Amino acid sequence: MAVIRDVMAGFQLFQPTSVGDAQKLLEQHGSDALVLAGGLDSFDWLKDRIKKPKAVVDLSGIDELRGIRTTADGIEIGSMTTLTEVVQHPVIQEKYAVLAQAAELVASPQIRNQGTLGGNISQDARCWYYRAGWPCYRASGNICYADTPVGRNREHAILHADRCVAVNPSDTAPALISLDAKCVVHTPNGEQVVDAEDYFLGPDIDITRMNILRPGHLLTTIRIPSTWANAEFYFEKVRDRNVWDFPLMNVASALKTSGDTIQSIRIAINAAAARPLRLKAVEDFARGKPRNSETGEMSGKIATQGAIPLQFNAYKIPLMRNLVKRAISGVPEAKWA
Numbered sequence: 001m002a003v004i005r006d007v008m009a010g011f012q013l014f015q016p017t018s019v020g021d022a023q024k025l026l027e028q029h030g031s032d033a034l035v036l037a038g039g040l041d042s043f044d045w046l047k048d049r050i051k052k053p054k055a056v057v058d059l060s061g062i063d064e065l066r067g068i069r070t071t072a073d074g075i076e077i078g079s080m081t082t083l084t085e086v087v088q089h090p091v092i093q094e095k096y097a098v099l100a101q102a103a104e105l106v107a108s109p110q111i112r113n114q115g116t117l118g119g120n121i122s123q124d125a126r127c128w129y130y131r132a133g134w135p136c137y138r139a140s141g142n143i144c145y146a147d148t149p150v151g152r153n154r155e156h157a158i159l160h161a162d163r164c165v166a167v168n169p170s171d172t173a174p175a176l177i178s179l180d181a182k183c184v185v186h187t188p189n190g191e192q193v194v195d196a197e198d199y200f201l202g203p204d205i206d207i208t209r210m211n212i213l214r215p216g217h218l219l220t221t222i223r224i225p226s227t228w229a230n231a232e233f234y235f236e237k238v239r240d241r242n243v244w245d246f247p248l249m250n251v252a253s254a255l256k257t258s259g260d261t262i263q264s265i266r267i268a269i270n271a272a273a274a275r276p277l278r279l280k281a282v283e284d285f286a287r288g289k290p291r292n293s294e295t296g297e298m299s300g301k302i303a304t305q306g307a308i309p310l311q312f313n314a315y316k317i318p319l320m321r322n323l324v325k326r327a328i329s330g331v332p333e334a335k336w337a
């Protein structure tokens with residue numbers, strides 16, 4: 001838990017009602033501003049007195065950032081659309097069910113009613129030390145408190161660590177990557193559209209950010225193309241408790257098969273590294289193979305190549321291997337094998 005040191009720092013609260021006004025405020029206040037979506041992550045930082053922005057730009061009054069629209073090639077989801085709306089939307093349930101399944105497993109109903117899709121994929125690293133305000137690498141210090149023989153690192157990374165071993169805990173992120181979603185970001189230089197897998201950053205690129213957003217940037221929309229509509233989906237999340245809990249790891253996949261043969265596939269995993277990982281080597285291996293437990297077994301082995309456990313998270317290697325195996329084989333009987 002964070003140490004409460006003083007009263008909550010004051011800030012100017014702005015409540016724009018259009019994207020244009022929000023953009024102007026964010027540009028004007030630059031790194032002094034904090035974007036507020038549902039507040040489930042943001043309020044923790046403010047109440048724990050760890051982040052002390054001078055300005056808070058609340059997006060809740062911007063109607064154009066809400067809602068789910070069908071387009072000529074799929075759907076568009078406004079970044080301020082709640083997770084509950086994502087779960088309950090008939091088109092998402094019917095065609096992009098992996099996203100509905102992932103969103104439905106986030107936290108609790110109350111959190112899903114308030115938390116937004118944009119906020120869920122933009123949430124900060126979930127590491128006890130960092131969130132308690134310890135001056136670690138991610139907080140611009142020169143030590144990692146989690147990566148020590150006695151550090152609390154049971155939930156931390158087994159892949160692609162670089163000084164920081166924290167993970168990205170979003171449940172919806174791997175589902176969006178499996179659907180080949182795009183993130184639309186408004187920047188002072190115009191609109192930027194990036195593949196969901198490129199929205200996230202590892203510590204090797206920038207240890208202080210979890211995603212590509214910079215001061216002045218606003219995530220407006222998540223686009224899902226129709227390419228993977230009605231594919232064979234798999235989502236599984238493993239957590240300590242089956243309610244209210246972050247993933248120890250999760251996996252999302254979309255497959256198209258012909259007979260037993262996997263014709264095309266996208267698969268992503270989260271909470272294994274600081275960013276959700278698209279498992280391209282697994283995709284390359286599984287394409288053209290039968291969808292069975294042998295292919296799943298080998299896929300799990302490929303996925304975990306190079307994994308390095310910390311003191312208390314070695315269990316994540318077999319966990320990841322089995323999640324990938326089950327996502328590929330899709331055989332219910334194999335679920336707990």
Ligand SMILES: Cc1cc2nc3c(=O)[nH]c(=O)nc-3n(C[C@H](O)[C@H](O)[C@H](O)COP(=O)(O)OP(=O)(O)OC[C@H]3O[C@@H](n4cnc5c(N)ncnc54)[C@H](O)[C@@H]3O)c2cc1C
Pocket residue numbers: 034035036037038039040041042043059079080105106107108111114115116117118119120121122123124169170171172213217218219220244245246247
């Ligand atoms: C008790 C608890 C349990 C949880 N369990 C889970 C879980 O099991 N799985 C899971 O995936 N998540 C879980 N979460 C995380 C929660 O789902 C996210 O914190 C939440 O979705 C964040 O969404 P929000 O709308 O509240 O965003 P906020 O907290 O308001 O914002 C999160 C971050 O994103 C930035 N941001 C948000 N929207 C935008 C935008 N449009 N443009 C630019 N920046 C933006 C904010 O500045 C902030 O840095 C849990 C949270 C809590 C408190």
Ligand code: SF4
Pocket residue numbers: 125127128129130136137138139143144145146147156163164165166
């Ligand atoms: S894992 Fe990352 S966030 Fe946690 S203490 Fe280490 S550097 Fe900081």
